[in-house]
Amino acid sequence: MSKINELVNAALKARENAYVPYSTFPVGAAVRVGSDRVYMGSNIENASYGLTNCAERTAIFKAVSEGDKEITEIAVVADTEGPTAPCGACRQVISEFMPPEGRIVLSNTKGDILETTVSELLPGAFKPEDLET
Ligand SMILES: O=c1ccn([C@H]2C[C@H](O)[C@@H](CO)O2)c(=O)[nH]1
Numbered sequence: 715m716s717k718i719n720e721l722v723n724a725a726l727k728a729r730e731n732a733y734v735p736y737s738t739f740p741v742g743a744a745v746r747v748g749s750d751r752v753y754m755g756s757n758i759e760n761a762s763y764g765l766t767n768c769a770e771r772t773a774i775f776k777a778v779s780e781g782d783k784e785i786t787e788i789a790v791v792a793d794t795e796g797p798t799a800p801c802g803a804c805r806q807v808i809s810e811f812m813p814p815e816g817r818i819v820l821s822n823t824k825g826d827i828l829e830t831t832v833s834e835l836l837p838g839a840f841k842p843e844d845l846e847t
């Protein structure tokens with residue numbers, strides 16, 4: 715199985731654990747880190763709706779909290795018409811932990827796959843370097 719399919723399959727698996735009583739819209743994500751380890755994440759909602767954590771950020775925060783800050787690839791899957799598009803908050807968080815040319819794999823439950831990059835997803839992102847004056 716290709717590395718991309720492996721990551722999309724991990725995202726599909728993570729989606730099974732989505733906690734979505736309010737939207738009933740499960741999303742799965744998976745990130746690959748420098749060591750080749752894969753971390754999976756799902757969206758986790760809350761009765762206080764705004765506290766919801768998207769699947770992408772769950773996967774990223776799992777990796778970073780385990781000491782893996784160098785993320786090389788991320789895959790996202792939901793039941794969308796076209797490939798699932800990460801929200802603006804997730805695009806910003808992705809930009810913090812992946813290089814501009816890092817691979818983003820947007821998929822859906824039909825198996826559509828769109829490969830893009832971090833800089834295409836969020837051109838002109840506010841970066842850690844911007845804080846250095
Ligand atoms: O890329 C996306 C888009 C949406 N959601 C979640 C947030 C919320 O739980 C539900 C509906 O917006 O989907 C994600 O996890 N990732």
Ligand SMILES: [Zn+2]
Nearest residue numbers: 768800801804
């Ligand atoms: Zn998001």
